[in-house]
Amino acid sequence: xxxxxxxxxxxxxxxxxxxxxxxxxxxxxxxxxxxxxxxxxxxxxxxxxxxxxxxxxxxxxxxxxxxxxxxxxxxxxxxxxxxxxxxxxxxxxxxxxxxxxxxxxxxxxxxxxxxxxxxxxxxxxxxxxxxxxxxxxxxxxxxxxxxxxxxxxxxxxxxxxxxxxxxxxxxxxxxxxxxxxxxxxxxxxxxxx
Amino acid sequence: xxxxxxxxxxxxxxxxxxxxxxxxxxxxxxxxxxxxxxxxxxxxxxxxxxxxxxxxxxxxxxxxxxxxxxxxxxxxxxxxxxxxxxxxxxxxxxxxxxxxxxxxxxxxxxxxxxxxxxxxxxxxxxxxxxxxxxxxxxxxxxxxxxxxxxxxxxxxxxxxxxxxxxxxxxxxxxxxxxxxxxxxxxxxxxxxx
DNA sequence: TGAATTCGTTCACTTAAGTTAAGAAATGAA
DNA sequence: TTCATTTCTTAACTTAAGTGAACGAATTCA
Numbered sequence: 001x002x003x004x005x006x007x008x009x010x011x012x013x014x015x016x017x018x019x020x021x022x023x024x025x026x027x028x029x030x031x032x033x034x035x036x037x038x039x040x041x042x043x044x045x046x047x048x049x050x051x052x053x054x055x056x057x058x059x060x061x062x063x064x065x066x067x068x069x070x071x072x073x074x075x076x077x078x079x080x081x082x083x084x085x086x087x088x089x090x091x092x093x094x095x096x097x098x099x100x101x102x103x104x105x106x107x108x109x110x111x112x113x114x115x116x117x118x119x120x121x122x123x124x125x126x127x128x129x130x131x132x133x134x135x136x137x138x139x140x141x142x143x144x145x146x147x148x149x150x151x152x153x154x155x156x157x158x159x160x161x162x163x164x165x166x167x168x169x170x171x172x173x174x175x176x177x178x179x180x181x182x183x184x185x186x187x188x189x190x191x192x193x
Numbered sequence: 194x195x196x197x198x199x200x201x202x203x204x205x206x207x208x209x210x211x212x213x214x215x216x217x218x219x220x221x222x223x224x225x226x227x228x229x230x231x232x233x234x235x236x237x238x239x240x241x242x243x244x245x246x247x248x249x250x251x252x253x254x255x256x257x258x259x260x261x262x263x264x265x266x267x268x269x270x271x272x273x274x275x276x277x278x279x280x281x282x283x284x285x286x287x288x289x290x291x292x293x294x295x296x297x298x299x300x301x302x303x304x305x306x307x308x309x310x311x312x313x314x315x316x317x318x319x320x321x322x323x324x325x326x327x328x329x330x331x332x333x334x335x336x337x338x339x340x341x342x343x344x345x346x347x348x349x350x351x352x353x354x355x356x357x358x359x360x361x362x363x364x365x366x367x368x369x370x371x372x373x374x375x376x377x378x379x380x381x382x383x384x385x386x
Numbered sequence: 387t388g389a390a391t392t393c394g395t396t397c398a399c400t401t402a403a404g405t406t407a408a409g410a411a412a413t414g415a416a
Numbered sequence: 417t418t419c420a421t422t423t424c425t426t427a428a429c430t431t432a433a434g435t436g437a438a439c440g441a442a443t444t445c446a
Contacts, residue, residue: 067336
């Protein structure tokens with residue numbers, strides 16, 4: 001299961017055995033059952049997450065309703081807002097599927113960065129990549145309708161539509177489950193007739 | 194006009210006269226008239242922008258229609274996606290008002306960082322702050338209706354509503370100008386009776 | 387396994403945004 | 417200042433999402 005992580009990292013930097021061992025010795029690998037809540041609203045935490053296998057989601061609870069704002073699947077990572085901000089979390093994080101994650105406190109990072117500056121480069125590159133991706137994501141969301149967003153998702157992350165419950169997907173697309181059902185029926189009709 | 198920049202920077206780090214002079218000698222201060230296009234779709238550029246005075250916006254042109262995705266006002270900065278990605282720009286950037294900006298190529302930054310490591314800290318802190326802000330922004334956008342978004346804007350950036358044309362605001366809120374008019378009339382009615 | 391809950395779809399009705407059009411107000415250029 | 421253009425608002429109509437309810441299917445778990 002570590003191989004998943006090292007395979008991913010190898011796309012960015014080359015690690016020596018020493019460096020790999022340093023990572024393993026941090027003991028950051030965790031597995032979590034479907035439905036497990038990793039972070040609760042109001043909670044303080046310093047943990048960042050990286051998905052090796054499975055799927056996790058972030059969601060707000062507003063007027064008793066879940067509003068899913070993001071899904072993270074294989075080789076995607078998340079540093080919750082509350083970690084950066086040192087404030088109680090405004091949202092929940094939970095497992096959509098049984099998952100294998102790395103869970104790491106950025107405090108650790110400082111030590112590792114000193115020992116292996118290579119890791120700092122890795123983290124900077126990853127976060128820049130993430131920022132760029134997020135910007136484009138937001139722009140796409142803003143410039144398209146729910147139907148377009150669904151079709152876009154179908155193109156870009158077809159796996160999500162299979163592995164995530166409809167009502168969570170709907171919320172992620174900014175609509176109600178009933179509207180997603182209707183929208184899908186509408187698309188099907190168009191493609192037939 | 195440099196004082197605006199140094200006043201802002203002083204909130205994060207303290208600069209010596211030497212360091213201030215180093216910045217001034219970079220000759221990064223520019224002024225631009227309302228309506229000036231700073232970056233066009235399809236264009237390649239390495240320039241990052243920081244607004245000292247005035248207001249700039251980013252917008253896409255989709256099916257001949259402008260879709261405004263962001264406004265940047267005093268003490269806000271923007272590194273366009275095309276700079277990070279080294280690709281042609283997917284959007285336009287233009288001045289909403291007569292503006293005073295710093296326009297800097299990140300290539301320059303490397304030199305400055307070497308001379309004054311303090312600047313790297315400054316940039317890292319600023320970009321982390323920005324990332325956190327953006328995440329929250331996106332989440333708020335996703336979890337609220339156009340009307341809520343308008344009311345939210347009224348709270349958080351009341352100046353924008355004064356200084357930006359309605360049709361650009363509407364686009365920014367994800368709706369048509371007609372809908373913004375209607376929505377405002379609706380709110381006014383509620384508050385009366 | 388069987389009962390209970392959650393989930394997904396459909397329907398009828400409501401609400402709000404999109405569209406088209408027209409006219410008033412503000413802005414800008416000659 | 418005047419004329420032209422752009423911007424903002426209003427209105428009538430269309431379209432799509434929200435709401436509440438019902439029902440069968442799938443999932444959970446005791």
